[in-house]
Amino acid sequence: MAERHPGSRPHLAPVTDPDPPPAIDTLLAAVARSDREAFTRLYDLVAPRVYGLVRRVLRDAGHAEDVAQEVMVEVWRAAARFDPARGSATGWILTIAHRRAVDRVRSEQAAADRTVRVGAASVDTAYDVVADEAATRQEVRDVRRCLDALTDLQREAITLAYYQGRSYPQVAELLGAPVPTVKTRMRDGLIRLRDCLSTAVTA
């Protein structure tokens, strides 16, 4: 559950992650062997993250529910395809969730507004959503701090793509930057973010 711990309550250690990665990895391996009970436990552990991410990208609770269902069923269906050598089970599940959410948001965009012209206001929104995240969890603070360490263009390119499901040409248009530059900023922004986050883990 997404409990927020009041700052007045002291913690000697960072708040315990409610879904330690090994547990999810183990459960996913069991799901791959058609273990329904394992799937139920996996659902309870990851559904709030999946639903939370999908909802953030889609901004519509009805669609989010629909997409979250597709994602969780896909996790069941494709569990045997998960390759632990390539990343964590949580990462794999969130990758599926993000892609599905983006696919949905794009088809909504295509239907509603084919030319996609959005004012600069939406650029601010993408980042504010992260910045406003009041959760006190250490991981969230790390992400915020590391996003802050990026250049403006890197940060805006990454957050518009990730939180709003924008394609890189759309991002270029929104930011008034050349398309090749945006592509490059996404890549070097991710490198910087990765390096910053890996330091945070050991700090």
Add this chain to the structure above:
Amino acid sequence: MTADIHSLVGAYALDALDDLERAAFERHLRDCSDCRSDADEFRKTASRLADGAWSVPPPRLRDSVLAQISNTRQLAPSSPDPVPARIGRIDQPRRVRLITAAAAVVAAMAAGTAVYAVQDRRVRQEQSIAEAAQDSEARIRAILAAPDLTLREQPLTSGGRVTVAVSRLRNAGVIMLAADDAPARGRIYQLWTIRSETPTSAKALTEGESTAVQIVEGLPGASAVGVTVEPAPGSTTPTTPLDALVTLT
């Protein structure tokens, strides 16, 4: 500048590619171990952006999911895909029809059995594109399969978009036009290749057509691809302002 496919890895990890580019890039991932390890790393990093995005789903979601998995067959291990493919909840023949010919070619190469659901603007046009591409499918397949394929896309001022795929190795390219609507009566879309500032007609669509998939041999020698709306049945040189311009150099 030539958009080199390796440079798409960041956008790929953020799901910031469109369907065609994503399929082309996933095909590239099978051959390029550098991009594969970058993609894995960046995916991991991108997933961290989901930290803090927690939201308790409605309890009925749990019931629906558990009910649905009891009727869902699981895939066997060993995926050919770098990441799980999207599979629509529609039956096989309909899926095939829903995919544009060009997208289907890329998707089939990229993912074997994977099926890419398409965005609705493509769905509406799948029929005409499929017909247009039928006889040249093998050539399109060869071009889109090229390891050095680059994709560029521009919106049409009149609504919709044009995508240009170019391969130097194949010395050819494919222009894919997907307009939202056909031009007004008596007018048509026309595609141009521009070499040394001189436009040459690559294809004049017929009245009522809003989509096209056109192979252009020697396209890497051109500096740009343009789209105009011309009086039917087409012009020998553009007579109206450009509806879209895709620069290739």
